[in-house]
Amino acid sequence: MPRGTLPDEYRRHVTAALEALNVRNLVLSLHDPSFPGLPGEDGGRGSPYTEGGRRFLEFARELGFNGVQLGPQGLPSEDNASPYDGTLFSRNVLNVALAELTDANTWGALLTPERVEAVVAGRSAGREDRAHHRYAFRAWHEALEEAWATFQRKRAEDAPGSPVARLAERFSAFQRENREWLEQDALYDVLCQEHARPYWKEWPSRADQRLWSPSSDERAASVSRREELLEQHRERVEAYAFRQFLVHAQHVALRERTAAWGLKLYGDLQIGFSPRDVWAHQGLLLATYLMGAPPSRTNPEGQPWNYPVLDPSQYHAPHGHAAGLETAQRQPGPVLWFMAARVNKMLAEYDGLRVDHPHGLVCPWVYRADLPDALYAVQHGARLFSSPDLLEHPALAAYAIASPEQLERSVPRHADGWVRELSPAQVRRYSALFDALIAAAHANGRKVSDLLCEVLSTMPYPLQRVLEEYGLGRFRVTQKADLGNPRDVYRTENAEPADWVMLGNHDTKPIWLLEEGWRRTGVARAQAEYLAWRLHPEEEGREAFARRLEEEPGLLVQAKFADLFACRAENVMVFFADLLGLKETYNVPGTVSEENWSLRVSSEYRREYTEKLERDGALNLPKALALALRAGGEEARARHRELIAGLERVAEALQRE
Numbered sequence: 001m002p003r004g005t006l007p008d009e010y011r012r013h014v015t016a017a018l019e020a021l022n023v024r025n026l027v028l029s030l031h032d033p034s035f036p037g038l039p040g041e042d043g044g045r046g047s048p049y050t051e052g053g054r055r056f057l058e059f060a061r062e063l064g065f066n067g068v069q070l071g072p073q074g075l076p077s078e079d080n081a082s083p084y085d086g087t088l089f090s091r092n093v094l095n096v097a098l099a100e101l102t103d104a105n106t107w108g109a110l111l112t113p114e115r116v117e118a119v120v121a122g123r124s125a126g127r128e129d130r131a132h133h134r135y136a137f138r139a140w141h142e143a144l145e146e147a148w149a150t151f152q153r154k155r156a157e158d159a160p161g162s163p164v165a166r167l168a169e170r171f172s173a174f175q176r177e178n179r180e181w182l183e184q185d186a187l188y189d190v191l192c193q194e195h196a197r198p199y200w201k202e203w204p205s206r207a208d209q210r211l212w213s214p215s216s217d218e219r220a221a222s223v224s225r226r227e228e229l230l231e232q233h234r235e236r237v238e239a240y241a242f243r244q245f246l247v248h249a250q251h252v253a254l255r256e257r258t259a260a261w262g263l264k265l266y267g268d269l270q271i272g273f274s275p276r277d278v279w280a281h282q283g284l285l286l287a288t289y290l291m292g293a294p295p296s297r298t299n300p301e302g303q304p305w306n307y308p309v310l311d312p313s314q315y316h317a318p319h320g321h322a323a324g325l326e327t328a329q330r331q332p333g334p335v336l337w338f339m340a341a342r343v344n345k346m347l348a349e350y351d352g353l354r355v356d357h358p359h360g361l362v363c364p365w366v367y368r369a370d371l372p373d374a375l376y377a378v379q380h381g382a383r384l385f386s387s388p389d390l391l392e393h394p395a396l397a398a399y400a401i402a403s404p405e406q407l408e409r410s411v412p413r414h415a416d417g418w419v420r421e422l423s424p425a426q427v428r429r430y431s432a433l434f435d436a437l438i439a440a441a442h443a444n445g446r447k448v449s450d451l452l453c454e455v456l457s458t459m460p461y462p463l464q465r466v467l468e469e470y471g472l473g474r475f476r477v478t479q480k481a482d483l484g485n486p487r488d489v490y491r492t493e494n495a496e497p498a499d500w501v502m503l504g505n506h507d508t509k510p511i512w513l514l515e516e517g518w519r520r521t522g523v524a525r526a527q528a529e530y531l532a533w534r535l536h537p538e539e540e541g542r543e544a545f546a547r548r549l550e551e552e553p554g555l556l557v558q559a560k561f562a563d564l565f566a567c568r569a570e571n572v573m574v575f576f577a578d579l580l581g582l583k584e585t586y587n588v589p590g591t592v593s594e595e596n597w598s599l600r601v602s603s604e605y606r607r608e609y610t611e612k613l614e615r616d617g618a619l620n621l622p623k624a625l626a627l628a629l630r631a632g633g634e635e636a637r638a639r640h641r642e643l644i645a646g647l648e649r650v651a652e653a654l655q656r657e
Contacts, residue, residue, distance in 0.1 A: 006063070007650075009650060010064075010622065013622060013646040013650055014622060014647075017622075017625035017640075017643060017647055018565075021625070021628055022497070023570060025066060025572065025573075026067070026574075027068065027266065027573045027574070028068050028573075029068075029505065029573050029576065030070070030601070031071030031586075032047055032070065032095050033045050033131035033598065035600070036052045036055075036600065036603045037053070037603065038052040038603070039603070041116065042120060043119040043122075045131045046131065047097055049096070049100070049251065050097040050099065051099070052603065057261075061261050061262070067264035067351075072270040072356075073086070073092050073268075074086025074087035074090060075087040075093060075274070076094075077274075078133075078138070081598065082597055084270045084272050086274055087185060087276055089181035091248055091251065093244070094137060096246050096250060098119060101246070108158075108164035111146060115146060119139045123139075129599065132598075147246070148243070171241075184212060184280040185240065185280070186237040186240035187211070187237070188280070189236070190233045190236055190237070199275055213284075251349060259351075267353050267354070268354045269343070269353045269354065270356045271307060271360040273307060278308050284314055284338055286309040289396075290307060291305055291308065291364045291365065292306075293305065293357075293365060298457045298589075302375065302381075303378065304367065304377060309366055314333045315335045315433070339436040344440050348444060352450035352452065353441075353451055353452070355453045358434070358455060358463060359460060362460075362466050363384065364384045365414060366381055383413065383414075383460065383462075385462065386400065386402045386419050386460075388402060388403055388407075401429045402426065416458055416459055422462060427466060430462040431466045431469065434466050448472065452475075453472050455475055457489065457490075459474060459489070472498055473495075473496055473497070473569070473571075475500050476491075476492065477503070477508060478490055478501060478503055478560065479514055479560075483527070492564065493534070496568060497569060498569075498571075499568075500571040500572070501564045501567060502573040503557075503578050507589045510577040510582050512617070516583070524550050524556060527560070528547070528550040528559075531560060532545045532546035532549060535559055535562055535631040536631070537632075538634070554615060554616025557616070558619070558620055558623050558624055559624075562624040562625070562626075565628035577599065580608070580609055613654050620651050623647070626651060629644050629647070
């Protein structure tokens with residue numbers, strides 16, 4: 001392994017160990033640009049829809065993963081590669097596997113091999129392990145313009161029943177089913193070009209700025225203007241829809257394949273909006289406040305994200321509120337209809353969802369949009385529904401759910417314990433957006449446990465109550481554990497079965513880089529002692545085990561990995577950089593850099609992974625599982641003696657490859 005398919009013995013032992021340890025989900029996390037590509041298709045950016053991407057997903061399945069967590073798959077702008085600022089409904093057309101479009105039977109040869117070769121050849125000569133976003137953005141758009149031109153020509157010329165004729169039928173159905181968001185998103189591009197401004201707030205026409213959110217006296221003119229634009233730019237709108245059709249169709253094909261493999265695909269329900277979505281849905285947003293992150297352990301200064309805030313007064317229909325009905329009895333308003341449309345689309349496209357920053361759905365931290373210093377503003381913000389006082393944020397009092405008597409004023413506003421108690425009726429009101437998410441999950445045949453809530457260092461009391469209502473857990477990023485605090489949220493002994501545990505994520509340093517720092521600064525000893533306590537329950541021999549962890553390169557990380565499986569959490573997530581032994585950071589939060597969001601899997605990942613396993617320089621799943629089973633004590637070791645021996649045998653074989 002992993003030069004070829006893993007032996008049946010490996011799969012059998014890993015599957016049995018996960019079952020014995022009550023691990024339901026073992027999920028690999030990586031974003032689209034990070035996928036590897038094959039030499040003839042790699043234009044400088046990865047995609048799960050390419051042949052190289054599919055092979056890597058099969059590699060993950062061979063290793064024992066039963067799920068893959070993708071990042072947000074919306075369309076980014078040319079100057080911002082962050083997937084968390086991408087579109088909510090449109091997919092990222094940079095994911096279109098261009099080489100696939102050369103196939104005559106499936107895609108009617110929309111592209112020539114020469115065009116794909118030109119895209120590959122034009123890729124920057126820079127490092128292969130980094131995505132080249134700006135080049136890909138331009139090259140893909142040019143290639144897809146050519147594919148559109150070819151489609152138009154063949155649609156007019158080809159006989160009924162031809163590949164392009166069949167494609168045209170599917171395209172027409174796609175347009176009918178997705179007309180509303182396709183027209184909105186396409187007209188944004190049309191107006192950016194018409195006004196020669198890439199951002200809607202810079203357009204000189206206020207009517208166009210508010211095209212989808214006019215005032216009551218502007219409504220008729222706005223409808224007329226939309227009809228005029230759609231007629232005048234019919235071909236451009238259809239071209240936009242065609243590019244979306246391509247990437248949606250390739251996603252459907254991938255999901256069919258992963259379903260056959262038994263590999264679940266998780267989407268990412270980002271909390272932020274793209275500028276395109278703010279423009280289209282500004283009528284649903286608060287004009288005076290924005291969403292960010294308050295000062296916290298993760299970000300001591302706080303972060304002004306500049307994300308919009310959904311208007312609470314539009315959650316429900318007005319008459320329901322006036323009638324004094326409970327939240328569950330009110331009729332949905334525009335915001336809940338928007339939320340349902342968004343989540344229903346995503347759940348039709350994925351097997352589960354990572355809920356990015358669920359605080360934003362329950363108790364968002366908001367700050368004034370009119371203050372010139374955004375960092376100052378976010379540091380002096382407040383929780384949207386937890387500010388009944390009229391001191392710093394009188395405008396928020398109208399949205400308050402918690403009463404003044406329910407606040408703990410001895411702690412900062414952003415503290416988890418700022419709200420100290422809530423009635424069940426109040427929890428239901430905090431849960432309005434989350435309830436819409438749960439309802440959509442049920443409507444699409446998903447379990448509540450198919451939702452992953454990205455709760456990190458902070459868990460405000462209202463969010464805690466909402467998650468408890470649905471039996472949902474939190475994330476526990478064990479590289480951040482405070483070994484001096486037994487109650488720390490990142491320590492595995494505090495994990496609950498519904499939690500998701502992980503060494504790191506896309507916003508942290510890779511575990512291998514941290515290990516080097518631990519050894520250099522002397523912290524490795526404390527890590528070794530903690531892991532020896534977790535994985536070696538008997539006093540006898542524990543100190544010797546701790547010395548091994550401290551002294552043997554790589555073994556400390558394998559033990560840190562094993563600790564995930566030895567705890568009570570039933571869900572384990574692994575970031576691709578940790579799995580493959582990489583030492584470069586994928587994203588540094590709060591910074592803007594061409595390096596962010598660009599780290600990729602090497603095309604030689606199988607060979608490199610094997611070589612790193614030989615020196616304990618990449619995560620060795622059977623070794624970690626064996627350590628986790630041994631951590632169960634003498635009785636567990638006796639019960640699983642043969643399984644442990646088999647795992648250790650396979651782990652050693654991997655290191656000898």
